[in-house]
Amino acid sequence: AKRTADGKTHIVNPGESIMEAVKAATPGDTIQVMPGNYHETVYIDKDDIRIIGVIKEGKRATMDGQGKLNDAILYSGNNIVVQNMLITKYKGNAIMGQAGNNFEIRDNIIVDTGVYGIFPQLGKNGIVEGNVISGIEDAAIYVGMSDNIHVSRNEVFDSVAGIEIENSRHAIVENNYVHNNTGGILAFITPGLPIKTTFDVIIRDNFIVNNNTANFGAPGSTVAGIPAGTGILIMAADEVIVEDNIITGNKTAGIIITDHENAPNTTIDPEADSKPDKIMILNNLMMNNGYDTIDEAKALMLTEFKQGQPDILRVGTSRDSCIINRHRYVTVGVSDWAECSFTNTDAIDTYILDEPVPPREIKGSEKGKIAYLGICTGCHTYTGRMIGPPVQIIQALYMDNPRGLADYIANPVKKRDDYPEMPPQNYLDEETRLAVAEYMLSRTN
Structure with missing residues (x-):
């Protein structure tokens, strides 16, 4: 995929935050992560961002969820690159795409990151290459x-x-x-x-x-x-x-x-x-x-x-x-x-x-649908059991209370021993959470 070539490079050292570098970045920028340990979740909602781990004498930039954090890297932007990272001990996903197109996920080492290792969802035109993944x-x-x-x-x-x-x-x-x-x-x-x-x-x-x-x-x-x-x-x-x-x-x-x-x-x-x-x-x-x-x-x-x-x-x-x-x-x-x-x-x-797929234009009325397709369907189907319960069960609990469902997904509480803990979706803004709750409750299949 063709990418912007004149962006800035942001250097992240141990003790600093990858997420803060993402916030400071603009499309076309590269974030270089130096060897060391990082304990955080990174969400990329901008286009054309590269996260590149720097390898020195075999030592890598290591995202360590310490068995406490749910996700390492989530992206909804287009033209995203994640390369040379070591990701371990998360409970949900190492790298999850949420409706991002033209992605490249290369040369990462992923160990024991819960449900999924690399998980592009609702994406077009993507490469997953040269990764080593285990314990999923x-x-x-x-x-x-x-x-x-x-x-x-x-x-x-x-x-x-x-x-x-x-x-x-x-x-x-x-x-x-x-x-x-x-x-x-x-x-x-x-x-x-x-x-x-x-x-x-x-x-x-x-x-x-x-x-x-x-x-x-x-x-x-x-x-x-x-x-x-x-x-x-x-x-x-x-x-x-x-x-x-x-x-x-x-x-x-x-x-x-x-x-x-x-x-x-x-x-x-x-x-x-x-x-x-x-x-x-x-x-x-x-x-x-x-x-x-x-x-x-x-x-x-x-x-x-x-x-x-x-x-x-x-x-x-x-x-x-x-x-x-x-x-x-x-x-x-x-x-x-x-x-x-x-x-x-x-x-x-x-x-x-x-040629790269053009950025997805999301109208206000489609916000809930895209969030449902790009996020919720990774764990829920309409009638069957996946990672989470069927949508029909969620509808039975919240059909007249979309606001309650929107609040729950921001701060979920584990209620059933036969399902894994749901990762909080609090990186989504309140409007999107309500829109996806309303869309989920309206599904008929």
Whole structure:
């Protein structure tokens, strides 16, 4: 993306505040953060800001939430860059985008930051590259309701989900090392969200290895239903191409394809197509998957008189899908798939756009909608359980009291042991909090 090149550089030293530097910055500025410890939350609501950690003799600028703070970096501005930071011990997110476009999140180390590591939500034209992320309760990299995304050269491990492409389109996930998670790479539709589709996703040239970590996701959440030992999971997404990956040592299966009807912890959204259609499995190297598979997979194998360790497992309905070299793998449920008419995606380099996406113009009447899409849907769906309770439950509690809901999200109090603590949204102004409360209470799906 093209960026302003004549901005100022702000230097932040240990004992100083990154947030104060953001407040002083104007579009086009760079904030250089010197090695040392910083205990704060940074919110970027301006366009064209870069936060760059300075590395000296292996020492990095370290944002340490000390197990007390919820979020490290939140951005709603466009053309944001976050690079070379070390982020650890937050309870919510390391880096979360809230409707910001043209983002670049590169070369960060993220350890134990709660629910999500890197989480661009409702963004267009973004790059997540060269990051090392571990110890995440939901997804190390979670691309939500976004378009034209490139996720490459990351290492993700010791998390429930390695990389998720959720309700998003035109995404490439390539050259990543995805290991020792519960599930490696996921492409799916979460029902109950305002954007109802996932399609045009390429998963290629990744190492997807030994994703056998016991599932420690929030009980009842979508990711809590992922069986340990899943290499790639495709749920209800369309036009997903799986190509030239090395997929080994995943004890349940190398690739699982399912519809919503057969997926655990999933509700049915009448406005979303629950079937994964036009899935294309091209050449992949698969070895030693399915060696300790789940009982449901064993039962499906019996229906086809199959023996061995399943590499590829299809459950439910999938229309117009294809596979090449099927004889190489132990497969279940793909006997009716066609032979793919092409063998590679070499002609597709990236879905990143040649020109930056223009800044989103938010009219006053749309403020609540954009806040809902960019923030609330990261944890809430309409009918299903995600990180937080379904929107329907919130409506039952606050339908005639939007002001009460607006006040609550600014200073939430943990009320239920079966849900994690909600991070306060007090960085939003009072008008926006009321607008998003009114919008949430008006939703019908």
